[in-house]
Each structure stands twice: as C-alpha cells, then as structure tokens.
Amino acid sequence: MESNKPKTKNRENSCDSKPVFFNLLNDEQLNAVNANRFVVNFKAGETIVKQSSALTHILYIIQGKAKILLEGSEGQTILLKILKQPDVIGGPGFNTDYRHYFTAVALEDTKACFVDVNLFKRLVLSNQPFAMNLIAYLNREIINLYDKLKCLTHKHMNGRLADTLIYLSNDVYQNPEFTTKLSRSDIANMSCMTNESAIRTLKDFKDNGIIDFKGDYFKILKRDVLINISKKG
Amino acid sequence: MESNKPKTKNRENSCDSKPVFFNLLNDEQLNAVNANRFVVNFKAGETIVKQSSALTHILYIIQGKAKILLEGSEGQTILLKILKQPDVIGGPGFNTDYRHYFTAVALEDTKACFVDVNLFKRLVLSNQPFAMNLIAYLNREIINLYDKLKCLTHKHMNGRLADTLIYLSNDVYQNPEFTTKLSRSDIANMSCMTNESAIRTLKDFKDNGIIDFKGDYFKILKRDVLINISKKG
DNA sequence: AAATTAATATGATATATATCAGCTAATACC
DNA sequence: GGTATTAGCTGATATATATCATATTAATTT
Numbered sequence: 001m002e003s004n005k006p007k008t009k010n011r012e013n014s015c016d017s018k019p020v021f022f023n024l025l026n027d028e029q030l031n032a033v034n035a036n037r038f039v040v041n042f043k044a045g046e047t048i049v050k051q052s053s054a055l056t057h058i059l060y061i062i063q064g065k066a067k068i069l070l071e072g073s074e075g076q077t078i079l080l081k082i083l084k085q086p087d088v089i090g091g092p093g094f095n096t097d098y099r100h101y102f103t104a105v106a107l108e109d110t111k112a113c114f115v116d117v118n119l120f121k122r123l124v125l126s127n128q129p130f131a132m133n134l135i136a137y138l139n140r141e142i143i144n145l146y147d148k149l150k151c152l153t154h155k156h157m158n159g160r161l162a163d164t165l166i167y168l169s170n171d172v173y174q175n176p177e178f179t180t181k182l183s184r185s186d187i188a189n190m191s192c193m194t195n196e197s198a199i200r201t202l203k204d205f206k207d208n209g210i211i212d213f214k215g216d217y218f219k220i221l222k223r224d225v226l227i228n229i230s231k232k233g
Numbered sequence: 234m235e236s237n238k239p240k241t242k243n244r245e246n247s248c249d250s251k252p253v254f255f256n257l258l259n260d261e262q263l264n265a266v267n268a269n270r271f272v273v274n275f276k277a278g279e280t281i282v283k284q285s286s287a288l289t290h291i292l293y294i295i296q297g298k299a300k301i302l303l304e305g306s307e308g309q310t311i312l313l314k315i316l317k318q319p320d321v322i323g324g325p326g327f328n329t330d331y332r333h334y335f336t337a338v339a340l341e342d343t344k345a346c347f348v349d350v351n352l353f354k355r356l357v358l359s360n361q362p363f364a365m366n367l368i369a370y371l372n373r374e375i376i377n378l379y380d381k382l383k384c385l386t387h388k389h390m391n392g393r394l395a396d397t398l399i400y401l402s403n404d405v406y407q408n409p410e411f412t413t414k415l416s417r418s419d420i421a422n423m424s425c426m427t428n429e430s431a432i433r434t435l436k437d438f439k440d441n442g443i444i445d446f447k448g449d450y451f452k453i454l455k456r457d458v459l460i461n462i463s464k465k466g
Numbered sequence: 467a468a469a470t471t472a473a474t475a476t477g478a479t480a481t482a483t484a485t486c487a488g489c490t491a492a493t494a495c496c
Numbered sequence: 497g498g499t500a501t502t503a504g505c506t507g508a509t510a511t512a513t514a515t516c517a518t519a520t521t522a523a524t525t526t
Contacts, residue, residue, distance in 0.1 A: 070379055076387045092372035101376055131364050138371040139325035145378040146303055153425045154309045192386045
C-alpha cells in the first residue's frame with residue numbers, strides 16, 4: 001500500500017477516526033495484499049460503489065476525495081462525510097450481509113486501491129492488532145454517528161451549516177479557505193436541509209461577515225463565531 | 234453466563250443485531266468469565282451506566298430492560314433503543330477512549346452481569362470467532378444508526394412515531410399490545426419530538442383507529458396502516 | 467382522605483423550514 | 497457563437513412543529 005500518515009482531526013466532540021489498518025500488516029500479509037490489490041481511477045462524478053450492491057472489495061483511497069451518501073427510499077440523500085487518503089471505503093456490510101450501505105461518488109478525480117474482501121477478512125482473522133484496530137475504527141464511526149444524530153435532531157439550520165463549514169475547513173480541506181467541487185446542494189445534503197435553505201443560510205453568514213464565498217471558493221472569516229453558532233444550535 | 238437464545242428481529246430495513254459473543258467462548262474462557270463476573274440488581278429508574286464516565290465493564294442483561302440515552306450538552310436526550318436479555322451494554326468507548334458514550338437507565342427492575350473490560354478485551358484477542366462476532370455486531374449497530382439518521386431527517390412526526398410504536402411492539406414487547414413503563418416523554422424522545430407533539434400524534438392515531446391506549450397500556454390495532462405511515466414518512 | 471406534586475392532555479400562537487415560482491448567471495452543447 | 501440547460505439565487509407562501517399557557521388526571525405524600 002502507499003504511505004499512510006495518520007492525520008490529526010480537530011472536529012468538536014469527535015476523535016480521530018482515520019483507519020491505520022494497513023500499517024499493522026507483517027511482510028507476508030503485505031505481500032499478499034500487494035499481489036491481490038488493483039488500482040482504479042475514477043473521474044469526478046463517477047460512482048465508486050453503489051448502495052445495495054455487493055460488497056466484494058475494501059477500497060483504500062490513494063488520491064482524490066469521495067462523497068459518502070446515504071440514499072433514502074424516496075430519492076432523498078444524506079451526505080454523511082467526505083473521505084480521502086488514507087481513508088478506507090468499506091462499510092457496515094463487512095461480515096454482515098456483504099452489501100454496501102452507502103454510495104460513494106468521486107468528488108474529484110480519484111484513485112482507489114481495491115482489496116478483495118475475503119483477503120481483508122483473512123487479515124482480520126490472522127492479525128490481532130489489525131482486528132483490534134478495525135474494532136476501534138468501527139467504534140469511532142459509531143461515536144461520530146451519535147454526534148451526527150445529536151446534531152441533526154437538536155440543532156437548527158444555522159448550527160448544522162456551521163458544523164458543515166467547520167468540517168470542510170478543518171477535516172476535508174484543512175485550510176480556512178478552500179475551493180470545493182461540492183455543489184450548494186451537496187452542502188445542503190451535508191447539513192440536512194433544502195438547497196434553498198442552505199443558500200439562504202450561507203448568504204446570511206456572508207452578510208454577517210462570518211464567511212466569504214464566490215462560486216466554489218469559500219473562506220472562513222470568523223471561525224470562533226462559527227464554532228459558537230455550532231454550539232448554540 | 235445465563236442462557237442466550239438469539240431472537241429474530243422483524244424491524245424494517247434492519248437486520249438482527251443481538252450479540253451472541255458469549256456463546257462462542259470455550260470452557261476455559263467461560264470459566265475465566267464466570268470467575269470474574271458479578272451481578273448487580275437495579276431498581277426501575279436507576280442509572281446503570283452514565284455517559285462520559287469510565288467504561289470499566291461490559292454488561293450483559295440477564296433480566297429487565299434498559300433505556301439507552303444519548304445526552305446532549307443542553308439537556309436534550311435521544312432515547313436510542315431499549316435493551317433486554319441477551320443484549321450487551323458496552324458501547325463505542327471500548328478500545329477507543331474507554332468512556333461511556335450513552336447513559337443506560339433501568340426501565341424496570343433489571344439484573345445485569347458485569348464483566349471486566351480488560352477480560353473482555355483478552356477474549357477478543359484470544360478468540361477469533363468472538364472478535365468476528367463483535368465486528369459483525371458493531372457493523373449492524375452502524376447499519377441501525379444509518380437507518381435512524383434517515384428516519385430522523387426524512388420522516389415527519391407521524392412516520393417517526395409510527396416507527397417507535399412498531400419498534401416497541403415488534404422488538405421490545407413482541408406483542409401487538411403491551412403495558413410499558415415508558416412515559417410519554419420517553420416515547421417523544423424515541424421519536425425525536427416534543428412531549429406535546431408525541432401526545433397529540435398518539436391521540437391522532439387513536440382517533441383514526443390505528444392504535445388504542447390508556448395510561449401505560451398500548452395496543453396496535455392496524456399494524457399495516459402503521460407500517461404504511463412509517464414508509465410514507 | 468386531603469393536599470401536593472407530577473404526568474398527561476389540549477388549545478392558541480410563534481417560528482423554523484420546506485415548497486413553489488420566477489429569475490439570473492454560469493456551463494454545456496450544437 | 498448562439499442557444500439550451502443546469503446551478504445558483506431570491507422572494508412569497510404554506511406547513512410542520514415547537515413553545516407557551518392552562519386544564520385535567522393520576523400518583524405521592526402528609
């Protein structure tokens with residue numbers, strides 16, 4: 001596998017959830033992975049894995065970014081998170097019914113490495129630290145979902161959009177200013193509100209000098225105010 | 234450990250998430266658990282574990298029921314689920330920061346068996362099926378949380394309350410009629426709405442002949458209608 | 467049994483947010 | 497290069513749900 005430096009994650013109330021599985025393999029196991037793995041290039045907008053389809057491989061992102069979408073039965077979608085190197089696209093189908101429980105779409109041109117899920121399972125069974133690391137990773141996922149549940153049920157639009165902006169700036173782009181391929185409607189889906197509401201709330205933040213944006217360029221001007229809005233709901 | 238028959242779970246879009254860890258132990262491991270474990274009796278309303286406190290034991294419910302609550306910073310609570318034998322009260326603090334990420338409160342008089350978390354960790358490390366089972370369990374938890382997220386963000390009050398009633402009848406009491414120690418405000422917290430809204434929506438269902446209730450007694454009259462309300466949102 | 471408290475219920479009102487409609491700017495296509 | 501199409505934006509309106517106030521009933525306590 002490619003290099004795999006764990007990154008620090010500053011998001012409020014959530015601990016670092018980067019998976020470092022592949023760091024824990026011994027030479028033999030690493031060779032098995034390298035013999036088995038293959039790399040696929042996705043263009044921006046292409047679907048990497050589709051919800052409900054069979055989970056046959058665990059993916060490791062080498063380059064680019066992927067949107068993780070929860071699709072509802074009526075066409076609604078929640079944009080759960082954005083993954084990038086060294087994140088793993090696996091999902092809760094592993095070791096259950098081996099189906100994908102989310103759709104992953106390339107946000108930009110993205111390179112991902114496919115590892116057969118049966119090999120991955122063998123690694124879990126044969127390598128205790130690998131298994132323990134996976135358990136820790138799943139638990140951190142659960143913690144993040146608890147936070148997301150609280151956020152969505154207890155916070156109003158301002159708070160939810162503030163959370164999204166903080167997440168993008170802190171975790172995804174790691175910069176107070178960033179140019180993104182996310183559309184307004186992606187930002188709305190991340191914050192669980194309509195398109196129009198997201199646009200209106202963004203404009204409101206801009207009018208109040210909290211952020212600036214033009215097209216796909218965004219800049220966090222008053223991070224502390226944004227954090228405060230997030231806290232107040 | 235006590236007997237541990239897996240139960241079938243009929244809930245929409247969610248697979249059986251009963252943990253069957255302790256079935257997978259060999260004699261030696263079972264002896265270690267039995268030598269280490271101790272049983273505590275909780276009266277209805279007593280706190281079993283408190284959010285943010287140290288996770289020192291994994292609990293196995295022998296008798297009774299426990300409400301699992303996510304507490305927000307501003308006093309808001311989400312009632313996530315209700316656990317009963319043979320459910321395990323562990324939580325995502327295991328193998329991460331060893332803190333509790335929810336509060337568990339005895340809904341009725343409840344008996345739980347405490348297993349030291351270090352012993353539990355040793356079991357995970359020394360017993361592959363046990364570890365794989367834990368991973369499957371965590372993934373099912375994640376699947377349930379995905380469903381919960383979709384439910385809360387895409388469904389209106391009718392749909393959310395219908396989900397709660399179906400859950401209580403199918404999973405918790407396994408009977409179309411039941412007497413519960415859950416208050417109206419518990420039901421509201423399960424459905425993520427205010428007290429008043431829960432009461433109003435319950436009355437609405439009653440007026441339409443979908444359910445009947447009086448005090449703490451509930452009866453599902455038209456399960457199919459309820460399921461339809463849940464689907465429509 | 468009376469008195470206090472808490473839980474449940476109901477109505478009136480406020481508010482957050484979605485929906486609908488129209489409009490502008492940017493991008494894709496012929 | 498001009499037209500078509502999509503994404504972004506704005507305003508008016510509708511609706512779901514929370515909030516507040518106030519009964520009513522049930523559960524405790526005295």
